[in-house]
Amino acid sequence: MKTILPYFCLILFALVTISACQTSQPQQENKEQTKPATTTTSSTPTNPRTDSLIMVFNEGQALFNQNCLQCHTTNKERMIGPGLLGVLERREVGWVTAFIKNSQKLIASGDSIAVALYNEYNKTQMQSFALNQEQMQSLLFYLANLGRKQSEYITLDELPKIKKK
Numbered sequence: 020m021k022t023i024l025p026y027f028c029l030i031l032f033a034l035v036t037i038s039a040c041q042t043s044q045p046q047q048e049n050k051e052q053t054k055p056a057t058t059t060t061s062s063t064p065t066n067p068r069t070d071s072l073i074m075v076f077n078e079g080q081a082l083f084n085q086n087c088l089q090c091h092t093t094n095k096e097r098m099i100g101p102g103l104l105g106v107l108e109r110r111e112v113g114w115v116t117a118f119i120k121n122s123q124k125l126i127a128s129g130d131s132i133a134v135a136l137y138n139e140y141n142k143t144q145m146q147s148f149a150l151n152q153e154q155m156q157s158l159l160f161y162l163a164n165l166g167r168k169q170s171e172y173i174t175l176d177e178l179p180k181i182k183k184k
């Protein structure tokens with residue numbers, strides 16, 4: 020222990036000196052960097068609303084790719100199930116939610132749209148998905164915004180605007 024101690028002190032001293040130097044230098048750099056940094060942000064303004072919606076979209080896309088992509092396209096082409104582009108323009112959000120949660124239950128309840136789809140797709144069963152509320156919201160947001168520009172994303176509250184009667 021006695022032999023290690025001097026080295027230890029030396030290393031400690033060296034570390035303190037290095038860190039002291041490191042903290043003083045960036046401060047100066049920061050001052051210089053402040054101006055260019057603000058000019059970049061003002062020339063390319065980022066919209067906080069768009070930024071957070073992009074995050075929701077990406078989360079929804081990840082869920083879709085994991086769970087739905089094997090049967091559904093994100094355009095209008097049918098695969099094992101219907102293409103889902105514009106699905107929230109042709110269906111109510113509550114209906115889509117119920118169908119994703121448990122399509123068999125909806126079909127069994129005699130819902131005319133669900134029954135017709137089931138027959139049209141040769142009685143292929145779509146399994147149930149136990150998603151939590153946040154995941155469901157992201158997934159629906161993703162479906163609602165397929166093919167839309169990021170700056171034109173609409174929230175689920177705005178869905179009635181695009182709903183086709």
Ligand code: HEC
Pocket residue numbers: 083086087088089090091099100101103106110115118119122136137138140141142143144145146148158
């Ligand atoms: C095993 C294949 C399969 C998977 C996986 C699947 N689906 Fe389906 N989906 C279908 C089929 C087939 C239909 C047509 C109705 C039926 O046969 O029940 C359908 C219908 C739908 C409909 C109704 C479409 C319309 O035009 O009204 C929606 C919405 C839907 N699926 C969403 C999803 C979502 C979201 C996921 C992922 C969480 C998913 N599906 C995963 C096969 C699948």
